[in-house]
Each structure stands twice: as structure tokens, then as C-alpha cells.
Amino acid sequence: MTTAIDLAPISGPSAWRGDELRTSTEWIYQLSDAERAELETVGRRFVADNPDLRTVTAADYPLPACAGLNEECARQIDSGRGFILVRGLRTEEYGDTLAGAIFFLMGLHLGVPMGQNQMGDVLDHVIATSNKTLDDPSALPSRVRDRLPFHSDSSDVVALMCLRAAKAGGASSLVSGTTIYNEILRRRPDLAPLLFESWHWDWHRQDPDAPARTYTSPICSYVDGIFSTYAGSSMIFSAQDYPEVPRLTEAQIELLHLYDEVSQAPGLALDMDFQPGDVQWLLNYAALHSRTGYVDFPEPERRRHLLRLWLKRDVGRPLVAGFGKHVVTERGSEIAPGGRFRIAEAVEPNFEWGN
Structure with a gap:
């Protein structure tokens, strides 16, 4: 295994720009009638069987007509752009339980679902449960309406299904990590090597029950x-709240600010206006994600509502030791009381969570 740092621009399918992809539909997979029909049929059986979401497997629910869909999603995740948007599900006709079952089934065929919160829920929600903003230290990013900074999640793959879109705003924003690196290398080659050094990340703020306050990557x-x-x-800046964490140097602080500045540079990001039924698959190692701020409908039942999956997936990607959020666990580990592990209850957001 070779881990030498080659400070040269990196090319390939993961080095994309949003202003170039925006004019095409190559990143959108349109379901065929046969694929949609199979997902609906098997999804209804999944709802009727009501399996435990912690133990059900892809082998329990084969999807032969969707072989091409699964292959293309895997190809783009593992070695392509790092993301794909699947369109064509009629979720507004299904109801949330069937929509969630189809989404979970699709996930089973691409990886192993992971727990996402203290309750161990393997199907989570992106929905505003209060009027908090990110200025509030107690606010959860998935439960507010603010624009989010670009970031990576705690899994190999993160997926979102749109049940209901916002009244205004709420676009899903993606940006290529490769393109960000290339731009930093172009602007500040003196700072670029710091990206490959180990940094302290705030684990406690991501998970108040974490066994340690930080991890490194x-x-x-x-x-x-x-x-x-x-x-x-x-998460790097908030880790500075802990006295045991080494202080960031001026160069490190400059690099972090530059990274955020570059990620927001005009033309780099691709904004997707989610439609009900859209499913987005994203490899956390290839692209960062965010969303634009949004305005909800006044009626609670019409709020912007996305379902989220975190997947453990062997993407065949070599990584340096201890890279990313390497301290998370898969489903089936110790689960706290209060988790929702049957599909009909799992698709209902917990409005106590994140308030």
C-alpha cells in the first residue's frame, strides 16, 4: 500500500464542477416502468411482513428487475462521480410507510444500514422540529431550516429520500472533495499538505453519549x-473547546477557512431541487453535502421531510488508517431504549428529538 502524498492536481470522474453538470442529466437515473413496478410490489410485501429493520437483509427481498439500477448506483458511488440521483418513484401516491419501505429496500441492496442517533434508529429524518437556528449549540443540523456548511456524514454512504419538498428553498447541495483539493492546491500549495495530517474532531457534540470527547482523522x-x-x-473548531486538544496553528486555521471558502466558490457546487420521490445516493469520501436554507409550509403535515439512511459499504477504496468517522458502529450493536425498528413507526419522525 502506497500512501505517499503526490501534490499534483487529481483528475477523474470525481473531479467534477456543478456548473458543468448542471447543464446535463447524466447524474440522474430515471426508473423504468419495470423497475418501479418491482420496487412497489416488493415494498408492499416488506410492509406486510413488517421485518425488524436491524436484522433484515437484501437476500430476504430480491430485486432482479432492478439489477441494472443497483449496478449503476454502485458504479457511481464506488468509482464514478460519487453520487447519483434516482427519480421516478410515486411517493405521493404511496403514503410514507410504503415510500420508506422502498427506500430501505434500495439501501439494503447497496450496503448495511447503520444506527444514526442515541436510540439506534437505522432510518432517520431530516425535518425541522423547532424554530432553532444553528447559532444555538443545542440545535441539530437535520432538525433546523438554516443553510448548512458543507460536511461529511458518519458513514460510507449517505442517502436521502424526499417525501415532501419545502415551500421555498431547501435544495440539496453537493460539491466534489477532489475539486476542492485541486483548488486549494492551486491557490495555496503551501497549505495543502496540512490536509493529510491528523486533526481532532468533536465527537461529543455529534453524539453526547460518545465514550470520548474527540476522535482523530x-x-x-x-x-x-x-x-x-x-x-x-x-467539528474541528468545536473540538478546541476541550483543553486536552492541541491548539490549532495559524496555518491550520487559515486552511480551514480557505477550505470553507473554496467549497462555496461560485460554480463548484451542484444544487438539486428535490422532488417528492427523489432518492440521492452519496459516497461521503468523494463529495461533501449541504443544503440551502428553506421556508416550510405552515401546516405540520406539509413540512419539508426527507428520510435518511447511513450505509456501511465496502466500496473497494483504500484509506489511510483511522480515516473519517471510524468510531461509529453498525446496526445490531447495543441499542438504547426508544428506537423505532419497524417500518410503519420508523417513517414517523420523533418530534421530541432535536427540540
């Missing part, structure tokens, strides 16, 4: 010619 990994990213400067 580089921001970038380059192994055997494969480039990967794990980013989220807010």
Missing part, C-alpha cells in the same frame, strides 16, 4: 492513487 487520504475526503470544519 486527516481531512484527505491518498492511498494507491485513490483520493478521499472527510470534512466538516465546525
Whole structure:
């Protein structure tokens, strides 16, 4: 395994720009009638069977007509752009339980679902449960309406299904980690090597029950010619609240600010206006994600509502040791009381969570 840092621009399908992709639909997979029919049929059986979401497997619910869909999603996740949007599900006709069952089934065929919160829920929600803003230290990013900074999640793959869109705003924003690196290298080659050093990340703020207050990871990994990213400067800055964490140097602080500045540079990000039924698959090592701020409908039942899956997936990607959020666990580990592990209850957001 070769982990030498080659400070040269990186090319390939993961080095995309939003202003170039925006004019095409190559990143959108339109379901065929046969694929949609199979997902609906098997999804209804899933609802009727009501399996435990912690133990059900893809082998329990084969999807032969969707073989092409699964292959293309896997190809784009593992070695392509790092993301794909699947369109064509009629979720407004299904109701949330069937929609959630179809989403979970799709996830089972791409990886192993992971717990996402203290309750161990393997199907989580992105929905505003209060009027808090990110200025409030107790606010959860998935439960507010603010624009989010670009970041990586605590999994190999993160997926979102749109049940209901916002009244205004709420676009899903993606940006290539490779393109960010190339731009930093172009602007500040003196700072770029710091991306490959180990940084302290705030674990406690991500999970109040974490066994330690921080974990460590580089921001970038380059192994055997494969480039990967794990980013989220807010978690690095908040780790500075702990006295045992080494103080950031001036160069490190400058780099973090530059990283955020570059991620927001005009033309780099791709904004997707989610439609009900859209499903987005994203490899956390290839692209960062965010969303624009949004306005909800006044009626609670019409709020912007996305379902979220975190997947453990062997993407065949070499990584430096201890890269990313390497301290998380898969489903089936110790589960706290209060988790929702049957599909009909799992698709209902917990409005006590995040308030």
C-alpha cells in the first residue's frame, strides 16, 4: 500500500464542477416502468411482513428487475462521480410507510444500514422540529431550516429520500472533495499538505453519549492513487473547546477557512431541487453535502421531510488508517431504549428529538 502524498492536481470522474453538470442529466437515473413496478410490489410485501429493520437483509427481498439500477448506483458511488440521483418513484401516491419501505429496500441492496442517533434508529429524518437556528449549540443540523456548511456524514454512504419538498428553498447541495483539493492546491500549495495530517474532531457534540470527547482523522487520504475526503470544519473548531486538544496553528486555521471558502466558490457546487420521490445516493469520501436554507409550509403535515439512511459499504477504496468517522458502529450493536425498528413507526419522525 502506497500512501505517499503526490501534490499534483487529481483528475477523474470525481473531479467534477456543478456548473458543468448542471447543464446535463447524466447524474440522474430515471426508473423504468419495470423497475418501479418491482420496487412497489416488493415494498408492499416488506410492509406486510413488517421485518425488524436491524436484522433484515437484501437476500430476504430480491430485486432482479432492478439489477441494472443497483449496478449503476454502485458504479457511481464506488468509482464514478460519487453520487447519483434516482427519480421516478410515486411517493405521493404511496403514503410514507410504503415510500420508506422502498427506500430501505434500495439501501439494503447497496450496503448495511447503520444506527444514526442515541436510540439506534437505522432510518432517520431530516425535518425541522423547532424554530432553532444553528447559532444555538443545542440545535441539530437535520432538525433546523438554516443553510448548512458543507460536511461529511458518519458513514460510507449517505442517502436521502424526499417525501415532501419545502415551500421555498431547501435544495440539496453537493460539491466534489477532489475539486476542492485541486483548488486549494492551486491557490495555496503551501497549505495543502496540512490536509493529510491528523486533526481532532468533536465527537461529543455529534453524539453526547460518545465514550470520548474527540476522535482523530486527516481531512484527505491518498492511498494507491485513490483520493478521499472527510470534512466538516465546525467539528474541528468545536473540538478546541476541550483543553486536552492541541491548539490549532495559524496555518491550520487559515486552511480551514480557505477550505470553507473554496467549497462555496461560485460554480463548484451542484444544487438539486428535490422532488417528492427523489432518492440521492452519496459516497461521503468523494463529495461533501449541504443544503440551502428553506421556508416550510405552515401546516405540520406539509413540512419539508426527507428520510435518511447511513450505509456501511465496502466500496473497494483504500484509506489511510483511522480515516473519517471510524468510531461509529453498525446496526445490531447495543441499542438504547426508544428506537423505532419497524417500518410503519420508523417513517414517523420523533418530534421530541432535536427540540
